[in-house]
Every structure is written in structure tokens, then in C-alpha cells.
Amino acid sequence: MYCESCGKQVEKSETTCASCGAKVTKLGEAIARERQMQPQIQPSSKASSKGIVFVVLGWLFFIISLLILPVLFGAIVFMMGLAVYQQRNQMHGVVLMALAVMVIILGFL
Incomplete structure (x- = not known):
């Protein structure tokens, strides 16, 4: 069980x-099996x-980049966007x- x-x-x-001191019933066996079959996704603060x-x-x-040196800072924005795409949120x-x-x-214009 x-x-x-x-x-x-x-x-x-x-x-x-x-382990936890909870009351055990036969229903617990079915619930535990169902939990084991589902993927465990636990959000972490680090993620x-x-x-x-x-x-x-x-x-x-x-x-x-809107204010000064749009080509230089635009390139930096592109690199930051690529990093966000890879590590956080694609959209x-x-x-x-x-x-x-x-x-x-x-x-350039």
C-alpha cells in the first residue's frame, strides 16, 4: 500500500x-499510483x-537604442533577445x- x-x-x-504520520487507507494506494504516473513538475525559484x-x-x-547609437545598441538588444529566446521565453x-x-x-537610414 x-x-x-x-x-x-x-x-x-x-x-x-x-514517513509523514498520515492515516493510511486502501484508497491511498490508488491515489499514490496515479501520482507516480503523472510527471512531477515543481517550479523552483531558481528556474x-x-x-x-x-x-x-x-x-x-x-x-x-532609440535615443543614441541605434546600430550599436540595436545589436546588443538582438543578443539579449537571443539569450531570452534560449533561456526564458521564446516569444x-x-x-x-x-x-x-x-x-x-x-x-542605417
């Missing part, structure tokens, strides 16, 4: 889980903050890269 709360294996003769620096720098350099990265290309083209 398995514990309903934590999913650890429990002997059939036991009525409480030795959610991954690439945030590239997002902030990308938008900061985009604003700077956000594509938007940054597209804006960078537009700024670079305007800079």
Missing part, C-alpha cells in the same frame, strides 16, 4: 504512514528567475530580436 499524503510505500498491516537579467537588459538597451525573445532589427534598420 501507499500513503495518500506523501506517496511512500507502507506495509499493509500499518494504519499510519511512518523562475533564470534569464530575467537578459529581459531587463534587453528592454533597457532597446530604450537606449519574448522573438519580440526583442524583431525590435532590434527594426532599430538597426532605422539607424
